[in-house]
Amino acid sequence: MLTFCTVSHERLLWVIGRTTSLSTALLLAALAAGVGSRQPWATPLWPWPDCRLIYLFVASILASMAIAVFWIGFLGGVYQPQPAGAPVPWVHAGVLAAFALVNGGLFVLFRKAAPLGGGRMPLPVRVSFAVFALVLLLVGGALVMGVPHVMPWPLQPRSAVLVGWIFIGDALYFALPLLEPLWNNARAPLLSFLVYDLVLLPPLAGHLAVVKPENAASRYVYLGVLAYSAALAVYYLFINPATRGLRG
Numbered sequence: 001m002l003t004f005c006t007v008s009h010e011r012l013l014w015v016i017g018r019t020t021s022l023s024t025a026l027l028l029a030a031l032a033a034g035v036g037s038r039q040p041w042a043t044p045l046w047p048w049p050d051c052r053l054i055y056l057f058v059a060s061i062l063a064s065m066a067i068a069v070f071w072i073g074f075l076g077g078v079y080q081p082q083p084a085g086a087p088v089p090w091v092h093a094g095v096l097a098a099f100a101l102v103n104g105g106l107f108v109l110f111r112k113a114a115p116l117g118g119g120r121m122p123l124p125v126r127v128s129f130a131v132f133a134l135v136l137l138l139v140g141g142a143l144v145m146g147v148p149h150v151m152p153w154p155l156q157p158r159s160a161v162l163v164g165w166i167f168i169g170d171a172l173y174f175a176l177p178l179l180e181p182l183w184n185n186a187r188a189p190l191l192s193f194l195v196y197d198l199v200l201l202p203p204l205a206g207h208l209a210v211v212k213p214e215n216a217a218s219r220y221v222y223l224g225v226l227a228y229s230a231a232l233a234v235y236y237l238f239i240n241p242a243t244r245g246l247r248g
Contacts, residue, residue: 025070032062060199064192140167152219194233
């Protein structure tokens, strides 16, 4: 009876986890499509009106989250300065706080799950993840501190702070797999970065002719990072015989 209950409990957790992951992935994908195409029902996800590239950036982040969460299901801090007198977007803050609590609960619930197979993370991937984490942390910190011309396009000061915290969160996303450098811990981040690249590379490349001089250097650096991360993901996920495929 004890064995039956244990198996049933584990099976229930598996069903809940997989259903939640796949449902969340579909929701994130829908939000990415809506934000990227600036649908009226989706643009309020960003707390204030902004330029087209910001919405494409947010769409790329949502799409990268969607593919990572989908892969999991397939396999079985808030800071926001406001100008004086401006209303505080409590709905956005509340959603982010709830999202953080849910993610924290899932992390605690599943952190002791046995890792899948797949061997060690290849050295080039480990080095790349360390560089990604460091660069994202530095760029995110610079944006939060108000350093100008960090991004390839002009940002409102309050948008720069939000983008900065997104980058700091992404830095942790690439740093954590290095604590247990197994190949399967690298798949989701690589998939995420690849989708992010595919969403953001075309519009950024298409705006090279109209980039402002003060943003030109960051635009080329940003494009270089996107191109390199895309090539890294494509090679190790789909070409390299030792690592290709989405299953362990």
